[in-house]
Amino acid sequence: MAQIIGGITSSHIPAVGNAVHDKKFDDPYWKPFFDGYPPIQKWLEDHKPDVAINIYNDHGLGFFLDQMPTFAIGAAHEYKNEDEGWGMPKLDPFPGDPKMSWHIIESMVEDHFDITSCQELAVDHGFVVPMQLFWPGAPHNPDMPRTIPISANTVQHPIPTLRRALDFGRALRKAILSYPEDIKVVVMGTGGLSHQLDGERAGFINKEFDQYCMEKIVSDPDALTKISRRELVEKAGAQGTEFLMWMMMRGTLGDKVKAVHTNYHIPISNTGAGTMLLEPVA
């Protein structure tokens, strides 16, 4: 049977894609951020997961406001990044695992999560940047796992609640653990932490709240579900709602987890950037 070996989180700021491309790993601005990644890269090298489920939020590449799924799951053989208007260099496709995707889709709907299935899905920086950070040279890293993208809506309110995001993760855990193949799965929660790009409050970052979220996501994620969506916007910034992805990831890891590695740095671009590696504790 499939097993979940860990959860990893990362911010997914577009500027990071360019910094990776330009190899700015030792640049004084970037170093405190990039230094958060080698321990997790090493862990991935040691554990070699077969599949990475990448939970991210599309930013207006894969989906437009004409049809906006609340939860979408990729079911393609491969996933390509595309021009986002200003974006990153185009990469070769990331290999998918459609058979496992359909298993997950079946299981999620059985569990009353009415998701949107996508046999084609253009993936943006939200998906690609964390892949590049965790698997250097992606998609050509020799250990590159197959991937299943899951996108949640944070573009347009109403967005999902933190409660729903955590429950989604718990249902996803059930889906993964019931997959009959003996594979190792890592679940990624990407985006956040606090940031706001729009309005007179642009540039808002909330260190205290980010640190609270990084602590509670380990010890007591249910406590975070008391935060309403409006409150999340107020405390994390309008785009800090991407923390929902972290909650979805957390739900897949079971009740108890151990934080193996944590990094937090302000600012990268307009964002408080958080990186974590969590292992489930049996």
Added chain:
Amino acid sequence: MEFDNFDHHAPIEGTTIFDGEQAMKGYALNKMCYSFNAASSREEYLTDPEAYYEKFGLNEQQKQACRDKVVLDLIAAGGNIYYLAKFAGIFKLDVQDVGAQQTGMTKEQFKQKLVDAGK
């Protein structure tokens, strides 16, 4: 941290929640911005911006906000920041340029504000 006393009806200062109301108001503008994912659309826009506004059915408020390139006006006209970022990208404006413009700062001042948030 305490979450029980949060006022769920008070507006959030300096923040427009992009909800159904904004989505209806800004649909044409956001649809135009979404088209800028394609390089050919960006070129077509730059060749004749006014014709491009017409093609997507922008109203006068949206057209003027685009002509002025004022981000707060674009938001007031229903623009969503994720799509507006693609519009800004045509003019090589990054998120710090956009932040500086909205907060009335220079880009250097805005970047300092971000650094100070980490202290």
